[in-house]
Structures are given as C-alpha cells and as structure tokens.
Amino acid sequence: MHSSPAGRPPPHPTIWRDLAWVFAVTALAALLSATFDLSERAYRFTRGMERFQLDELPGTLFVLSIGLVWFAWRRYRDARRELSHRRMLEEQAERLLADNRRLANQALQAQELERRHLARELHDELGQYLNAIALDAARIRDLSSQREPEIHRIALGLIQSASHVYREIGDMIRRLRPIGLDEFGLPSALEHCVDGWRERLPDASFSLTIEGDFSGLSDTLTITLYRLVQEGLTNVSKFARHSRVEVFMVRAPRETQSADAAGAPIDEIVVTMADDGPGTDLTKPRKGLGLIGMRERVEALGGEFHVASTPQGGFLFCARVPAHAGLAEPVN
Numbered sequence: 001m002h003s004s005p006a007g008r009p010p011p012h013p014t015i016w017r018d019l020a021w022v023f024a025v026t027a028l029a030a031l032l033s034a035t036f037d038l039s040e041r042a043y044r045f046t047r048g049m050e051r052f053q054l055d056e057l058p059g060t061l062f063v064l065s066i067g068l069v070w071f072a073w074r075r076y077r078d079a080r081r082e083l084s085h086r087r088m089l090e091e092q093a094e095r096l097l098a099d100n101r102r103l104a105n106q107a108l109q110a111q112e113l114e115r116r117h118l119a120r121e122l123h124d125e126l127g128q129y130l131n132a133i134a135l136d137a138a139r140i141r142d143l144s145s146q147r148e149p150e151i152h153r154i155a156l157g158l159i160q161s162a163s164h165v166y167r168e169i170g171d172m173i174r175r176l177r178p179i180g181l182d183e184f185g186l187p188s189a190l191e192h193c194v195d196g197w198r199e200r201l202p203d204a205s206f207s208l209t210i211e212g213d214f215s216g217l218s219d220t221l222t223i224t225l226y227r228l229v230q231e232g233l234t235n236v237s238k239f240a241r242h243s244r245v246e247v248f249m250v251r252a253p254r255e256t257q258s259a260d261a262a263g264a265p266i267d268e269i270v271v272t273m274a275d276d277g278p279g280t281d282l283t284k285p286r287k288g289l290g291l292i293g294m295r296e297r298v299e300a301l302g303g304e305f306h307v308a309s310t311p312q313g314g315f316l317f318c319a320r321v322p323a324h325a326g327l328a329e330p331v332n
C-alpha cells in the first residue's frame with residue numbers, strides 16, 4: 001500500500017471525481033432553473049396554497065441541507081478516527097507477528113543446536129562406551145568358550161544387546177542431525193535421505209531434482225530445507241505409501257524482481273514436493289503438527305508456505321524462502 005510521508009494514504013481518486021459530479025450537477029440545476037424560471041413557477045404554484053406555508057420550504061430545506069452536511073462531516077470524522085485506530089491495531093499486529101517470527105526462529109535455532117549437541121554427545125560418549133562394552137563382551141565370550149558355557153551364553157547376549165543399542169543410537173543420531181549435512185552439504189544429505197525412503201518404501205517411486213548452488217546458506221536455512229523434505233517424506237510414508245513422489249529444490253532469482261540495497265536481484269529457494277497419492281480434504285480440521293511446523297519454520301525465515309490437495313487428487317506443498325534468510329548480510 002502506498003502512503004504519504006506522514007504515513008497517511010493519499011486521498012482516494014474517486015473523491016475528486018465525486019466532487020466534480022456535485023459541481024457539474026449543481027451547475028446543470030442552476031442552468032435549468034435559469035432557463036425555465038423554476039423559482040417563479042414554484043412561487044406561482046405555491047401562492048395558491050399559502051395556508052400550507054409551502055413558500056417557506058426553500059429556507060427549511062436549506063437548513064436541512066446544512067444539517068446533512070454537518071451530519072456527514074461528523075460521520076466522516078468518526079470514520080477517519082476509526083480508520084486510524086484500525087491502522088494502529090494493524091501496525092501493532094504486524095509488530096507482534098514479526099516478534100513472534102523472531103521468537104519462533106530463535107526457538108528453532110536453539111532446538112537445532114541442542115539436537116546437534118545431543119547427536120554429538122550420543123555419538124562420542126554413548127557410542128564409545130558401547131563399543132568398549134561390546135569389545136569386552138567379545139573377549140569374555142572368547143575366554144569362556146571352552147570352560148564356562150553359562151558365562152559364554154551371557155557374553156553372547158551382551159554382544160547382541162550392545163549391537164541392538166548401537167543401532168538404535170545410530171538411528172537416533174541420524175534423526176537428530178541428518179547424515180552428511182555438515183560434511184557433504186544439503187544436496188547430498190537430501191539424496192541420502194531420499195535413498196533411505198526408496199529402500200523403506202519399495203511400492204513408492206521417488207524423484208529428486210536439485211538445481212542451483214546451495215553453498216553459503218545459513219545453517220538455519222539449510223536445516224529448514226532438510227526438515228521440510230524429511231517431514232514431507234515421512235507424511236508420504238504415512239498417507240501415500242504407493243504413490244509417485246517428486247521433489248524439486250531450486251535456487252533462482254525471485255520472480256518479483258526484487259533487489260537488495262546494492263541493486264542485485266535477490267535469490268530465493270523453492271522446495272516443492274508432490275505425490276499422486278490419495279490426497280486429503282484440506283478444509284477439514286487436522287490434528288497433526290508436521291505441516292504447522294513446516295509453515296512456522298518457513299515463515300520464521302521470511303518465506304511462504306502453501307499446501308494443495310483434494311481427496312484422490314494427490315498432495316503438494318511448496319515453500320519459498322529468501323536464499324539469504326538467517327544470514328546477517330544478503331549474499332547471492
């Protein structure tokens with residue numbers, strides 16, 4: 001919306017058009033009155049009805065019209081007051097929304113930091129000790145194999161339990177911090193993630209298309225893009241196990257041709273995931289938190305998130321996020 005330097009919107013163009021109409025109609029009325037001697041005719045007509053005091057009508061009507069002008073002016077002032085109050089509330093709501101997004105962003109960053117820390121602790125602490133337990137158990141198994149069958153059996157059980165816990169911890173670490181994200185970058189981590197789902201869901205087919213350079217993104221944006229695809233694929237595994245799934249991730253200049261302070265076009269990243277599964281009726285209330293979390297993550301980074309689906313019509317989501325989101329300075 002455009003606004004004047006004082007923050008007030010300029011008068012609506014229809015004001016001038018309406019005023020022009022008022023003056024034009026008044027001039028036409030004056031012209032018609034002069035041409036047809038309307039006042040004289042009215043006077044002749046009302047002279048015969050003096051007892052009704054019709055000749056006093058013009059003065060009364062004049063006062064009525066002044067009264068209406070006053071009335072309209074008061075309503076106009078009320079409307080303006082109402083409008084400025086509403087504008088103030090809108091500004092307040094915008095400020096609160098921005099605060100909310102900042103908070104959500106901070107909470108997500110803290111969550112990812114904590115997850116990364118947990119993943120490292122699990123790997124470095126638990127992983128090492130479990131390994132030591134498994135090695136000790138293997139040694140006990142070997143030493144007891146001839147003399148102590150009971151101890152040998154317990155040692156075998158210990159080795160089995162240790163490797164089970166090891167696998168579980170591995171899964172937990174992968175969920176907490178995606179494999180390869182830090183070492184090999186987002187495209188490789190996504191390929192690895194999609195490969196995992198290819199194995200787990202042999203009845204579905206997956207295609208992943210990645211275009212553009214995804215280096216130099218903020219850590220928050222990188223993990224957000226990964227989590228979007230991760231949640232989208234988890235949803236496929238729950239609701240569209242037999243579908244064809246297409247994932248696109250593209251970095252491109254923003255369509256609206258916006259530019260940063262230096263005039264360089266601002267890139268955005270678009271992630272789209274579509275499947276041809278059973279879809280859902282989006283007008284019905286939903287209990288899940290996945291889509292809400294996706295929207296929150298994207299909007300916290302100043303992006304947009306859209307979902308489209310109809311029963312039997314597949315499911316699609318699209319997220320657009322500025323490529324510099326989460327960085328102190330825009331980069332392209």
Ligand SMILES: Nc1ncnc2c1ncn2[C@@H]1O[C@H](COP(=O)(O)OP(=O)(O)OP(=O)(O)O)[C@@H](O)[C@H]1O
Binds near residue numbers: 235236238279280290
């Ligand atoms: N690919 C899909 N195909 C069909 N329906 C879907 C798909 N993805 C999501 N939905 C529908 O949208 C709803 C909301 O998804 P969302 O991810 O928010 O919740 P959820 O997966 O049910 O639970 P949560 O993610 O909290 O574990 C789902 O309950 C499901 O009805």
Ligand SMILES: [Mg+2]
Binds near residue numbers: 231234235289
């Ligand atoms: Mg979900």
